[in-house]
Amino acid sequence: MSLNKDKPNSVVLSADHITKTIGAKNIVDNLSFDIHQGEIVGLLGPNGAGKTTTIRMIVGLIKMSQGDVIVRGHSVRHQFVKAIRHIGGIIENPEFYPYMSGYDNLKQYQRMSEGIKESRIHEVIKLVGLQDAIHKKVRAYSLGMRQRLGIAQALLHEPSILILDEPTNGLDPAGIREMRDYLKLIAREEGIAILVSSHLLSEMELMCSRVIVIQEGKLITERPIGSEPQSDLVTVNFRVSSTQDVLEAVHTLDEVRVIGVEPNRSEVTLQLKDANIPQIIKILGNAEVSIYRIEETKQSLEEEFLKWTGGNRIA
Incomplete structure (x- = not known):
């Protein structure tokens, strides 16, 4: 049921009507989605x-x-060992031996797993940017460094998908940005699919190519991030010398709809076809309306999320 139907061979993980029932309540209810490579x-x-x-x-x-x-x-459910070999993950917080170096922690994981070469350890260290700190004891690591070490460990066995539950919890803004950049690098360079659970909607908007929204265990919506709207109409905000002059200039135009007017801020918001914007600018110029700013407005992921979920709950 993925939105990426043009890439049928790139599916890494498929959740097929998964349900979790506790007592008489479905915590997760008949949930299905696909995750694609990269x-x-x-x-x-x-x-x-x-x-x-x-x-x-x-x-x-x-x-x-x-x-x-x-x-x-x-x-x-039926081939767990074979399935889990393709998954790397951090659920809650990554845990390490604090008295050992980051490198020794990765070596310990290597000894517990089959087929991990020494060269792979150096690959993931470079991938997550820990070259300068890898031989320091983990107790000296910042939270962001421990998170990156956790991702390095999760990548050691070359999984097909990386699953992260709230990976930016507790990070400062610089750490959040750093984490975002490394995850995008991993998806691009390694071709690994990444599933991220988070409540930071603005961060998800910057990081993700797609979002899956659930509520009460059910799928609410699934859509790409940054996709163009299906309609050819756009919403454009004009900051002008006179809002009244704008309204008088456009009120006879059938293909232009006034969405909002804020006289105190000298702003008018219009909905129109993209191709009609040059015509509107010309009409306003002929009406001697000075235009100080033209800006397309779009709903943020946060605004859409509140609409999808009813707007009365915290993400």
Whole structure:
């Protein structure tokens, strides 16, 4: 049911009608979605929507009541070992031996897993930008450095998908930006799919290529980030010398709709076809209206999220 139907062979993970029932309540209810190679997908929802439960079912930390998750053709329910080999993840906070260096922690994970070469350790260290700190003890790491070390560990066995539950929790703005940049680099350079659960909607808007929104365990919507609207109409804000003159100049135009007027700020918002903007500018010029600014307005992910979920809950 993915939106990326033009890439049928790139599906890394498919959640197929997964349900988690506790008592008489479905915490996750018949949820289905696909994740494709090289994309970053945000899993969004209000508190209690079922995001963490969904992630825990995907990685096998809790059992599904119904449905299945297929990872690279392998069932999490029936072929768990084969399926989990394709998943790397950080659920909650990454944990390390604080008295050991970052490098020694990665070496310890290498000893616990099959087929990880020494060269792969150096690859992931470079990928997450820990070259200068990798031989320092983890107790001296900042939270952001520990998060990056956790991602390095999750990438060691070359998974097909990386699953992160609130990876920017506790990070300062610089750390959040750093984390975003590294995740985008990983998706681009390694071709790894990334599923991120977060409540930072502005950050998801900058990081993700697609969002999946759930509420009360059910799918609410799924859509690309930054996609062009289906309609050829655009909403444009004009800052002008006189809002009244603008209204008089456009009131006879059938293809122009006045969305809003703020006289105190000398702003008029119009909805019109993109191709008609030069005509409007010419008409306003002929009416001797001075134009100081023209800006297209779009709903932010936060505004859309509040609309999808009813606007009365905190993400």
